[in-house]
Amino acid sequence: MSSITLKAVEKWYGAVQVIKGVDLEIEEGEFVIFVGPSGCGKSTLLRMIAGLEETSRGQIMIGQRDATAEPPSKRGLAMVFQSYALYPHMSVRDNVGFPLKSAGLPKAEIDAKVEEAAQVLKLGEYLDRRPKDLSGGQRQRVAIGRSIVRDPTAFLFDEPLSNLDAALRVEMRYEIAKLHQTLKSTMIYVTHDQVEAMTLADRIVVLEFGKIAQVGTPRELYERPANLFVAQFIGSPRMNVVPFGTVKLDKAPSGVVSAGMRPEHIDVVESGGGHLQGTVDVLEYLGADTYLILSCGDAGQVTVRVNGTTELVPGDTVGLQVQDGMFHFFNGNGLAISD
Template identity: 55%
Template structure:
């Protein structure tokens, strides 16, 4: 197996540039997830690695090979798409071995490779079935099995779980994570779902408008975001943000029961700052009345309170335990100083 390196990768469609000089190193055997909102360029970047999109400028290496302008079939990658793309008239076994058969592999070798992939993905009972007799999750496993049979150096996944229902998505996340542990291949996975990214990745690449916002391990991005965009994108529910005044070194906002201590020394003359707080770090003060509880979602072990302030601010607060706040009541809030995140209100960059 081998890693992937991008150096100054650029993609243009005519005069429109959609990928802006991406520099990225994905280690051998790493599970790397590209995540970001729709239109950020994550699928385009994946297709550039696969060779399905031409790279306008820069270089892409797979291992020690420069594959920037190499034919897709020669790059040593296998791609799993959002759609299963299975041949309806072929059995599961025939679908999985089709690529090898077209390349003239001996029948016995094809059967061995199909059997191994089938064993990994627990598809043995379905090898003689045709796709119409399979569930959505089983069809996606067949598509993954077809990629395994090819024995690629790098696996590429383009939102492979988007067509599945919620329960199957969870099951398939576990299947793909287990597959990565078992075969140890380098995998690059594209999703707009940050929960998938957090639960599956060794490394997350957060993209926006064709540029990398931050790269790091899931918990590193969650605990130490470099800007407001990453802070708001990583985490579910998303981080809350308030535009606060800075008065005598304290953070002042109508939602706070009292001015909050500032966790860092702010630049002299700074009068406003964006304050971020995650839902699980906010403490409700039921003796104050700055915010109204519009809605409470009780999910069993956890509940989420949706709060509205007189200035139009909206926040989500997580509650645990048996006690639940009631809709229609008013509260204030506070956050432990060490749990506050501060961002420049103009640039969005983290203040440290």
């Protein structure tokens, strides 16, 4: 295991800059997730750490070593991709042990490491099967096992769950979380799915157009977003943001241009009361919860999370009361203002 430090890292493709001066310290044993919309540079940044993309400017430190110019094979990192990239003609045992065989390790040592990885990943009963006989989740565990046997400095995951269906994604999130607890290894994980980021990460790095918008724990990003981009990217459904003048408030910090409120922090009250007035347009029933989507005049569309047993119907007019201390305020540049 080792820490990984990025110092003023940039990536240029000709005249186009895609990574714009990223500074980041990842501690030894930490689980850090890069998250952001498509095209924000998260996979490029991961590939730069891996050595699969050249670093145009800046430094990448692995521990105390400057690894900026090192080839991937010298960095001691293991990467798990979206595609499992397994050898179809080989058994699970041979797929997992292949990196060690290529390195010329003795068969007894390879067998021991494969058995150890299989035990961690619950693959013991599948070692003699071929990839075509496995589910998507099992194939991804084999790909992870192939990385584990190398005993890497850190694990790099590039959207490893994107090819799985919803049920398998939940299962594999659990498996990866348990793997981190067991191995206590440094892990860097890329995803566009903020639910994966919130449930897995020690810290989340939110990227926007090649820059870091905010770094923090999932709770810090959820409760104290630094700007509008993070506020609306983290959380599902996304935070409601309305022009400040459309909200009935006695007092607010100076310089406020827009007000944010999360759907779960809004209570439905009688029409005429609350901070906003709205008419129910659509109800999205999800069992335990229902999402109300309301038209709120000049404030626009607002989403409210309520109990699944609500008796409201489209056309009902209600008041919306934001819970105490749950407003988020932003200035004209989209930066958060403390209340």
